[in-house]
Structure formats: structure tokens, C-alpha cells
Amino acid sequence: MLTSSQWQLLETASLNTLNLRPEHIADIAAHSDATLLSNTQLVEFLQVCNCLYRGGEPLITDLAYDHVFLAELEKRQPEHPYLNSVEPEVTFAGKTVLLPEKMLSTEKTYSADGIEKWLTRLEKAAEDIGIDIASLHFKATPKLDGYAAYDDGTLLYTRGDGKKGTDISRVFERGLIVAGNGLRGQGAGEIVISLRYFASHLADNFDNARNFQASIIKEKDLGAHALEAIQNHAAVFFPFAQLPSWQGCAADLKTNLADIMTQTLSSVDYDVDGVVFEVTNDALKNHLGATRHHHRWQIAYKSNIETATVTVLSVTPQTSRSGRVNPVAELEPTRLSGALISRATAHHYGMVKEQGIGVGTVIELTRSGQVIPKIERVLKPKTPQIPEHCPSCGSTLVWDSDYLYCLNTTQCPSQIENSIEHFFRVLANNDGFGGKTIQKLHAAGVSSVYAIYQLTLEDLTGMGFGEKTAQNLLAQRQLSQSLAIEDWRFLGAFGIHRMGLGNCERLLQHYRLADIFQLTAPQIMAIEGFADKTAAAVVACLAKINNDFQRIYQLGFNLTRTPFLTEQQQNHSPIAGKIIVFTGTMLHGKRDAMSQQAKRLGAKVATSVTGKTDFLVTGMDVGAAKIAAASAKGVQVISEEDYLALLR
CATH class of the missing domain: 2.40.50.140 (Nucleic acid-binding proteins)
Structure with missing residues (x-):
């Protein structure tokens, strides 16, 4: 049967009124036999699969979609409109707007033979218009498996049906950054999540990266996982123009196709499902043009999912x-x-x-x-x-x-060992306390972080550690106390439910670390980003860890205090209450640092310019069109130097 979230996606896309019943849809997916379907059932099933895939709840593999069901439709009705249009995406909250340029699908192949045929077509077209085949230049980039979007520098749109998309500029306002050079307005790209981050932080809560990426876009109030991923810059908008690429001639492409595929597929830390090849010659691209579905000068060699x-x-x-x-x-x-x-x-x-x-x-x-x-x-x-x-x-x-x-939180070996390992891993200023070491310590009777800080050289050697290993552990333990770490990171090391590092920092922008254990749920709810359930969970968990926290805290750690967002700072700041966007390359510091400083001074930092923006602070390499667009909205455009003078 379809899951409740899958059915909800179909309802959102108005596909719940199809002739196919939920149990029939599940049965078709299980057997993957398109020949038994009528023409109407086949198209409806394709619509369902496309909707669920783009909504982050895939029903079948890409391979089954393309080679079983789509291939069957191509065989029966090669001119069917579904085959000659861009597969629509699920509609997200936001207004539908005309895209600055069409965002078509990409022609696909699953074999080297398909690439050979595509190259042959391109070479013939080049001959037809008198272009020397040897002069043709090709580019290969990873085919990101994220959410396609278009950034015109002011708005961010979903791909929609290729002509109209949904305005999702809110994701930049939430703090989403642009990968690569960090500049807005680079056109088409995809919203993606780091594979390593997904594996270490999200895999227990989301079935796949696509499922998580949907949460960044469609949720009006971001969940803690999505907010933390954005704040940690693990979730990004990656413009296609910034993707790493292989470049060469047709002969190189034919000879080294396998190596190019391997190199390109592993060139980014994001989900990829193939490699996109394109010819870069403008005259040939204009001559080839596009169908209503895809550009003829471009093809995706999709990973043959085994x-x-x-x-x-x-x-x-x-x-x-x-x-x-x-x-x-x-x-x-x-x-x-x-x-x-x-x-x-x-x-x-x-x-x-x-x-x-x-x-x-x-x-x-x-x-x-x-x-x-x-x-x-x-x-x-x-x-x-x-x-x-x-x-x-x-x-x-x-x-x-x-x-x-x-629920045996205090005596369960796995919970104890994983919690200790989590503490040292999040501090990130020491090495040596990995899983194997902690298992050995726990087997010898050490069952808390505090107990580790009481161990002597004699204790460790008595537990079976060699003297050199024991000395190294003590040295690493000392580093964990002496090396400077942020107080929000220290708090995050205790693994409080619903308190990722982003929420820890947000909480400590309003209260000192020593005072948070007296907070009530309403006090926490008053902080932006904390909903009622999160606030209640935080209060309960803080009470639960209070004794352990106080004992460890009093051991003495070199903590860097998070600056307050105090009323005094805001009242004396010339940017208090202002909405600021930083753009371009800054000469006097990194944009992240400038954003943090602006927030401490009471400003709200956004990533895209709207009519509500007060200041657009420009560094180097900012396009005239972006400045003109901001001025047209009534936004005050100031240079980095003028901004720093304003603060002084």
C-alpha cells in the first residue's frame, strides 16, 4: 500500500482522483509489468510515479520508470503529450510565476552506445553547417539528484512544468547559501544535501536525501533537521555553472568515457544519478535547438542502478x-x-x-x-x-x-557508549575517544563522560591500555579542556533532544549557559525558531541532564561565550531592526563573519533582495543588473567601505 505521505503528495497534486486505486498502484509497482496496463492506466501510473519521485517519496527506481513504463508508452504512443513535455513537479506553497527561461528535461541514455549515437548526430549536424568536427568541444558535469530550481538574483523558482515555477525565495531567507562562488543570479541549479552530512545526521530520520530535500522547500515552518542543515551549510543551492567539469574533444570523450564517468560521478559530495554531456559550440547549439522536452545538444548518461x-x-x-x-x-x-x-x-x-x-x-x-x-x-x-x-x-x-x-537511558550499554562517543565527537577539538576505546573503557566500568575525566594513568594501564596509549588518551582529554570551543558546541555535545548545534547557538544568543536550566517552555518559545513541542522537549531534556552537565561543566573548559542579541546592542546599533543582504566578494572579512556581526547588532540578514530589504552591501564582482534591480525596489545600495563606516 501507499504510505500516508505518498498519498498526501498525490492529493496535493490532485492525482488522488485518478482511476487507479492505491492498492492497484502498489500492485503495479511491485510487479513492474507495464504490458498488462491499458493506455490510460499506463499514463496515470507514470504521473503517479513522477509526482512521488519529485516529492521525495519515490515508488519505483529511475531504471524501472524509464525502461519499463516510459518505454512501453513510447512503443505504444510515441507522440503522446506526456513524452513530449517536461514532467511537472509537485506544487509547493508560493505563487506560480513565469520562469526567466525555459527549464527543459534532459535526454537520457543508460549505455555507452547511447552516447555514441548522440555524438554521431552532433557530428552530422556540424557537417551540415560547415563546422569542423575536430573543433567541437564537450563538457561533462555531474547530474545532481536534487530539486531543480532557477535563481535570477532576485527570486528563486522551482522548475515546475518547465515554463512556470513556484516562487521559493523563502529558502534563501532561511539562510540557504549558494555553492561555488556564493553569488546569486547564476540561473539553473539544484537544491542538494551533502551525502556525508546526510549519512551522519539525517539517515535515521529520512529514508533518502530527496525525501529530506523536499522538507527544505515545502515546509512553512522549518523543522529542526532542515534548519540545522541550512545553518551548517550542508544544504545548498548548487548552480550548474559552478559544477566541476571535464572538458575535451569528441575523440577524448569516446576513448575515455568510462574514466570520465568515474571521475565526474565522484567529483561532488552530493547525490548524483549520472553525468550530463553537452557540446559547447554556440553555433551548433543554436542549429540543434530543442524539442518541447529537452535540448538536442545535451544528454545525460544515467548511472545504471544495479x-x-x-x-x-x-x-x-x-x-x-x-x-x-x-x-x-x-x-x-x-x-x-x-x-x-x-x-x-x-x-x-x-x-x-x-x-x-x-x-x-x-x-x-x-x-x-x-x-x-x-x-x-x-x-x-x-x-x-x-x-x-x-x-x-x-x-x-x-x-x-x-x-x-x-527507555533504560541510564544503564543501557549502547546508549551510554554512543552518548560518550557523541560528546567527544561534537567537541571536535580532540582525538582518541573513538568507539573501540569507549567500549573498552565501558567494559572496565567507566559509564559516563565525567568518569573519563577522573581517570589517571594508573587507571588506564590497569584497564589494559598500554602506557603510551594511556598517555595519549590523557593528553587528548587535556586538549578537550584547554583548546577553545564555542559554548553552543559544548552544549550540543550533551545530545539534547531537538537541540542541534543551530538551536544551541540560538538559545545561547539569549541566555547564558549557566542559566538555561532554569528556563521555562514559554521563555524558550519566545525565541525565534522554537515551536511549542520543541520548547517542551528542551525543558524536559535539560532537567534530565542537569546533574551530569553541572559536574562536567565545573571541570573547567575553555569556552567562548556566544554574544547576546541584547536590547542594548540593538538600541545603539545603526543597523538594528534593518534587513541586510551581503553580496559579492568582501575585502575586509568573510561574508559569514559579517553576517554574524550584523545579527549581533540587531539586524536581520537575508540572502535575497526584496522590497523589504533596507541595505544591499556590495563587495567586488557584483553585476550592474543586480544593483539596478535593488535600486528599483527602493533598496539602499552601499559599498563594503560605506557599510563599515556606518558601523563605526
């Missing part, structure tokens, strides 16, 4: 530091995309229960390039393998929505 039918050997529960027990499917060893895969995440036990994942379950496993393997769908369900007790401490588990939790 799939395998695999049997589940068992489902292993793993307890995290928060007490959530996550299921990991142990699989028959299977080679996919050059790697031997024996495990895959099942996301949560709600999925295990609903889809019947247990011993003997047959699944379809997918992996593309370096992407983590995932369970694409269950082919033959079996009795779900769901634990009743925590695998670490044996406590009875409890359900909370789709998740299982161990």
Missing part, C-alpha cells in the same frame, strides 16, 4: 544513543556496483512490521555508484522479525509511532 534479488538472513536491532532501536537487514552477500553487500538499512521497525521483513524475506536491493544500498521493495514477505527487548541491555522496548525505543 538491482539484485536478495534473501534476508536476519534483522539485527541496533540501539542508538537516543534509545531508538534501528533495524539492519543481514543479507546473502551480493555484489552490486563493484561492492560486496551483506547489510542494508530497513529504516525503522514500522517498515519491518508493515512490509514483512524477517528471516527468508526476498527483497529487491538497489545501489548506484557509491550510494548506500537500500531495500527498494519487498518481493516475498515473511513473518517480520521484531525484537521485544533491547539488544544491548535487555529492557522491554516500547513503540512510539513507527519506532521502537529502549
Whole structure:
């Protein structure tokens, strides 16, 4: 069956009135047989799959969409309008506006033979207009698998239907940055999330990066995960013009295609699902033109996502530091995309229960390039393998929505060890306290961060550590106290529920670290970015960790205090209450530092100019069009020097 979030996407796109029933849609996806569908059913199923994919809740793989269902429609009705138009995106909150230029889809191929045929067409077209084939120049860039958007320097639009998109400029106002040179107005690009950040911060809460990217755009009030990703610059708008690229001639492209693909696919830390090739000769591009669907001078060689039918050997529960027990499917060893895969995440036990994942379950496993393997769908369900007790401490588990939790927070070994490891990892000013070391310490009776700070050289050697290793651990522990760290990072190291590093910094802009344990939920709610549920959770968690925090805090750490956003600062600041946008390359400091200073002085820093903007502060390399557009809105445009003089 479709999930509730998938069905909600279909309702938003007005596709819930189709003839296909939810159970029929799920059945078609499970069997991947397009030949049994009528023409109407086939088109409707394609519409459903496109909607769910672009909404971050994919139903089938790209490969199945293109090679099974889209190919069947091309065979039956090659002139069908669906094949000759840009697949529409889910409508997000915001006004629909005409795009500055059309954003077409890209022609796709899944084979080297497809690239050869495309090159042959280009070479023939070049001959037709008298261009020397040897002079043709080609470019290859990674095909980002994010949310397509267009930035004209003033507004940011979704791709929509290729002609009209939705104004989502709010994502820049929330702090989203532009990757590359950081400048607005570079045209088409994609909103993406760092793969490493997703794996370390988001994988437990989102099924895939696309699912998370949707939350950045469509939520009116950003969730804590989305806000923190934006603040950490892990989520960005990446203009295509800033992408790393391979460049060369047709002969090089043909000879080194495999190497070019490998090099380009690994050139960015974002989800990619292929490589985009294009010819750069303007005369040839103009001659080739475009269909209503794609440019003829460009093609995407999509990663051939490998799939395998695999049997589940068992489902292993793993307890995290928060007490959530996550299921990991142990699989028959299977080679996919050059790697031997024996495990895959099942996301949560709600999925295990609903889809019947247990011993003997047959699944379809997918992996593309370096992407983590995932369970694409269950082919033959079996009795779900769901634990009743925590695998670490044996406590009875409890359900909370789709998740299982161990509530034995003070004695569960996994929660204790993961929490200690989290503390030292977030401080990020020391090395040595990794998982293996902490396991050994815990086995010897060390069960808290505070206890680690009480250990002596004799204690460590008595636990089985060599003298040199023990001395190194003590030295690293001393570094964790002596090296300067921000007080919000120190607070974040305690792993407070709903308190990522961004929220920790926001809280300490209003209250001193020593005073936050007396705060009430209404006081926290008064701070921008804290909703009622978050505030209540923060108060409860602060009370829970108070004793441990105070003992560790009093050991003495070199903490850099977060500057307050005080009324006194704001009242004496010439930019208090003003909305400021910084653009261009600054000579007297980085834009991030200038933004932080402006916020401390009571200003609101935005990333795009609107009619409400008070100052556009310009550095070097700012286009005249951007300045003219700001002036037309009544915005005061000042140079970096004038801005600094204003502050003085």
C-alpha cells in the first residue's frame, strides 16, 4: 500500500482522483509489468510515479520508470503529450510565476552506445553547417539528484512544468547559501544535501536525501533537521555553472568515457544519478535547438542502478544513543556496483512490521555508484522479525509511532557508549575517544563522560591500555579542556533532544549557559525558531541532564561565550531592526563573519533582495543588473567601505 505521505503528495497534486486505486498502484509497482496496463492506466501510473519521485517519496527506481513504463508508452504512443513535455513537479506553497527561461528535461541514455549515437548526430549536424568536427568541444558535469530550481538574483523558482515555477525565495531567507562562488543570479541549479552530512545526521530520520530535500522547500515552518542543515551549510543551492567539469574533444570523450564517468560521478559530495554531456559550440547549439522536452545538444548518461534479488538472513536491532532501536537487514552477500553487500538499512521497525521483513524475506536491493544500498521493495514477505527487548541491555522496548525505543537511558550499554562517543565527537577539538576505546573503557566500568575525566594513568594501564596509549588518551582529554570551543558546541555535545548545534547557538544568543536550566517552555518559545513541542522537549531534556552537565561543566573548559542579541546592542546599533543582504566578494572579512556581526547588532540578514530589504552591501564582482534591480525596489545600495563606516 501507499504510505500516508505518498498519498498526501498525490492529493496535493490532485492525482488522488485518478482511476487507479492505491492498492492497484502498489500492485503495479511491485510487479513492474507495464504490458498488462491499458493506455490510460499506463499514463496515470507514470504521473503517479513522477509526482512521488519529485516529492521525495519515490515508488519505483529511475531504471524501472524509464525502461519499463516510459518505454512501453513510447512503443505504444510515441507522440503522446506526456513524452513530449517536461514532467511537472509537485506544487509547493508560493505563487506560480513565469520562469526567466525555459527549464527543459534532459535526454537520457543508460549505455555507452547511447552516447555514441548522440555524438554521431552532433557530428552530422556540424557537417551540415560547415563546422569542423575536430573543433567541437564537450563538457561533462555531474547530474545532481536534487530539486531543480532557477535563481535570477532576485527570486528563486522551482522548475515546475518547465515554463512556470513556484516562487521559493523563502529558502534563501532561511539562510540557504549558494555553492561555488556564493553569488546569486547564476540561473539553473539544484537544491542538494551533502551525502556525508546526510549519512551522519539525517539517515535515521529520512529514508533518502530527496525525501529530506523536499522538507527544505515545502515546509512553512522549518523543522529542526532542515534548519540545522541550512545553518551548517550542508544544504545548498548548487548552480550548474559552478559544477566541476571535464572538458575535451569528441575523440577524448569516446576513448575515455568510462574514466570520465568515474571521475565526474565522484567529483561532488552530493547525490548524483549520472553525468550530463553537452557540446559547447554556440553555433551548433543554436542549429540543434530543442524539442518541447529537452535540448538536442545535451544528454545525460544515467548511472545504471544495479538491482539484485536478495534473501534476508536476519534483522539485527541496533540501539542508538537516543534509545531508538534501528533495524539492519543481514543479507546473502551480493555484489552490486563493484561492492560486496551483506547489510542494508530497513529504516525503522514500522517498515519491518508493515512490509514483512524477517528471516527468508526476498527483497529487491538497489545501489548506484557509491550510494548506500537500500531495500527498494519487498518481493516475498515473511513473518517480520521484531525484537521485544533491547539488544544491548535487555529492557522491554516500547513503540512510539513507527519506532521502537529502549527507555533504560541510564544503564543501557549502547546508549551510554554512543552518548560518550557523541560528546567527544561534537567537541571536535580532540582525538582518541573513538568507539573501540569507549567500549573498552565501558567494559572496565567507566559509564559516563565525567568518569573519563577522573581517570589517571594508573587507571588506564590497569584497564589494559598500554602506557603510551594511556598517555595519549590523557593528553587528548587535556586538549578537550584547554583548546577553545564555542559554548553552543559544548552544549550540543550533551545530545539534547531537538537541540542541534543551530538551536544551541540560538538559545545561547539569549541566555547564558549557566542559566538555561532554569528556563521555562514559554521563555524558550519566545525565541525565534522554537515551536511549542520543541520548547517542551528542551525543558524536559535539560532537567534530565542537569546533574551530569553541572559536574562536567565545573571541570573547567575553555569556552567562548556566544554574544547576546541584547536590547542594548540593538538600541545603539545603526543597523538594528534593518534587513541586510551581503553580496559579492568582501575585502575586509568573510561574508559569514559579517553576517554574524550584523545579527549581533540587531539586524536581520537575508540572502535575497526584496522590497523589504533596507541595505544591499556590495563587495567586488557584483553585476550592474543586480544593483539596478535593488535600486528599483527602493533598496539602499552601499559599498563594503560605506557599510563599515556606518558601523563605526
